Amino acid sequence: MSSLDIIVIGGGAAGFFGAITAAERFPEATITIVEKTRTVLNKVRISGGGRCNVTHACFDNRQLVKHYPRGEKPLRFLLNQFDAAATVAWFEKRGVPLKTEADGRMFPTTNTSETIVDCLLYTARRLGITIRTSCGVSSLTRDEQDRWQLHLLDGEIITADRVLIATGGYPKADGYGWLPEQTEPLLSPVPSLFTFNTPGSPLLTLAGVSVTDAKVSVLGSKQEQRGPLLLTHWGFSGPAVLRLSAWAARELADAHYRFILRVNWTPTLNENELRAALQDFRQQNGRKQVVSQNPFGLPSRLWQAFALEAGISETQRWADLPAKPLNRLAERLTNSQFQVVGKSTFKDEFVTCGGIDFSGLNPQTLESKAHTGLFFAGEVLDVDGITGGFNFQSAWTTGYVAGLTIGR
Template identity: 50%
Template sequence: MSSPEKRRVAIIGGGAAGFFSAITAAEADPDSQVTIYERGKQLLSKVKISGGGRCNVTHSCFDPAELSKRYPRGSRELRGAFHRFQPQDTIAWFAQRGVTLKTEADGRMFPDTDSSQTIIDCFLKAARTAGVIVRTGTGLNDLTRLEEDTFQLTLSDETTAIADKVCITSGSLKASPITRSIESLGHTIEPLVPSLFSFNIKDSRIEGLAGLSVQNASVKTIPKSPAQVGPVLITHRGLSGPAILRLSAWEARKFEQNSYHLEISINWLGNTSQNQLRDQFASQRSASGKSLVKTRTPEGIPRRLWESLLQAAEIPPDTQWSQLPKDRETGLVNQLTDSRFKVQGKTTNKDEFVTCGGVKLKEIDFRTMESKKVPGLYFAGECLDIDGITGGFNFQAAWTGGHIAGLAMTSD
């Protein structure tokens, strides 16, 4: 270290991972000079809009092995990292600073105020108390490693700064001006493509049904992909909801390679098989054969969607269960358990915009978040090739990476 008096730590990006790493470093070593450089005028902008303005801080999954399964990219690397800092630690971290988190039925965790401003205020206060310097409107244009094991930062305001440790926490590297600097230092950037997006679909079966949702549907891509189960929401543009967003995350590269034109299959009844459904229909015929098919709406299916699927199966409104022809029953079974839709583009989810891709994970030591190629250079957050499904998992990866990096930068 060039300066024995003060260790100079530069954090590039004033978002979730940036603030967490800065606060951790400053609290671990009060003698260090920790500075956050944020290109924009607004700090913690993604925190602000997360969860519809409520901020989905983390998720109540406390087993590192199980937690790591929520990450399409980064699962193996995060498993070890979560043994060092996981959602239980996140809950304790905020509690120590006066912020209580609450758990919803699906495991998502929010501040009990239901306001992201609570989280922002907590970070700003903790940073101020720890002596973190925050410079907004000052981005990093270029990063150079100097011979004396320090870094020169060329900043967007045409000034320069020297740092002993640098942590890149810039969020997505898509269209980022520092990508070239990262690559010039020897790092590989995995291709950057969107993750967590809704599907644009034009189909008569869902036309006019915007706002309806099915809470326990199963969706997968054709010809083959693991199914994602959860709520599916019909929108003006097509389909969204947690199950759709999760599928978009796991199949992000497949969608990009196919220019977001793929076929998907939806089982509106979740995990109900075709044989199970046929048995249910047989019981219905036996119990009340003279009742109309349209009056027996399956559990969890909105009535208007049920009527639309009946129409797609070419079943007239006055059809009784006892009169339902075999071929029409087969058509209805397919509409319920294997509805095929052609995706014709994507719409980025406003609350959960995430990028798949980033700095190659094999080039990072996840025990410290330090570069294996450039000593003194660290990474945390979405600039890495890490992304999670919706539900608080992306923020947890940011907290974990930021915590590990913050401690490592001030440990010697």
């Protein structure tokens, strides 16, 4: 019989990384991954449009942690043990080189997530890790020998000396109900990384139009973000909106996802500065039609929509443009307001704000303070990043740290 039985609950990025690290560090241990669905590494497969955004090319950990709305402080400490540079080196050592794109996102050079999936599966099997799928856990208890008992959904009971929980986030607090009694503090989960539904928006017909730089904010709040913005047939998406949804996750949940979204389509200018720029443009382009001459590089369809909304006809020349429609146009460009009514999941990359609070864990090992031999890693923790490879990096980091110490 093996000297140590380790079971990892959850066959995702953090679970595999924890299991592999433990197998390399404690070769005498018997390690099993149990996954409730029929396949493992599902999120790895779909991430980044099927290319897998493995991490982000940010190698200064003080800067890296600024991309996490939750978990910044504990993650800063954990990154000292395994950071983005370590991730790049880990995959490269196993024959999977990564490449950096212009926005800092890092992908396998093969441009397919299957490369990452194959690497993790091959490494796990080479190390003798058992992988059990369609194997859901209904509860976790202790037996008379103080070993962990995993009660499976089919009635089977399996025992372990140590358990790593890497199940990912749950959309509701009752999802964590199978964990042991008197467990770690739980921060109630709410969604993060979602798009905004604006059913009354006059811009819904412009679905597919994108702006490279816009400022988005929640009216009556300090929450604002700036970056690319995408118009959709249900409302708004794109990096600026996703970042806003992450940083304002709790605020927007408390508002039941009903709020006013403000958009400045020319974020380098306020309304007065923009009005002055329009006046200058009018003087220099008097003979030209307003709807066909756009001084700010906005997509032509979007500019035309703003002009028509401001009461400017298609034949109106700049020289003949009255002050009132010019002022209305300035307001549309710098202070558009849209009633948000609900949210939509961004692709399939659901991320949870909330989860197991780090205060209930040993900050160096991610072991429960209340339950010896119980470890946590990945999105089940109260840590989440914006898009760009940051959520995978926290999965690799926390999985590695837990795996490094789980066999001690």
